Amino acid sequence: MYQRLKTRPLDPLSGALLGKSFRTAAWKVRLPTGNPSEAEIRDRCIQYLARTLDLPDRDIDPDATFAGLGLDSANSVYLIVELEDWLGLELTPELVFEHPTISDLARYLAGRIAGENGIE
16 A cells, blocks of 8 residues: 655654654564663664675674764764654663763663563
8 A cells, every 4th residue: 555665764853853753664663562682772773784784784894883884973863862762762862972882772671671661
């Protein structure tokens, strides 16, 4: 019934100005069912970076720093906003500096989700 269009995500400023309803189908906001694992969060970040940096998923090293991958501050904020929407958590943009790799960020977020849901 619906046709998926090939689109690129909005830049962070346009996304912030236009609001969530104008985000593209390329990163459809879907709340996770249950608690996403560290691996699922890591994969989601890799998909975002591959799309943003126009690289194949396999070229994104989850242990490389965000800066080393070429992620600028504006796209770092956009990544955090996307993760907030997907995970249903309030996150701060500083997370990409406090947890400077995909693996570190995924580990932190998985732990935070587990802690907030009372899971050890």
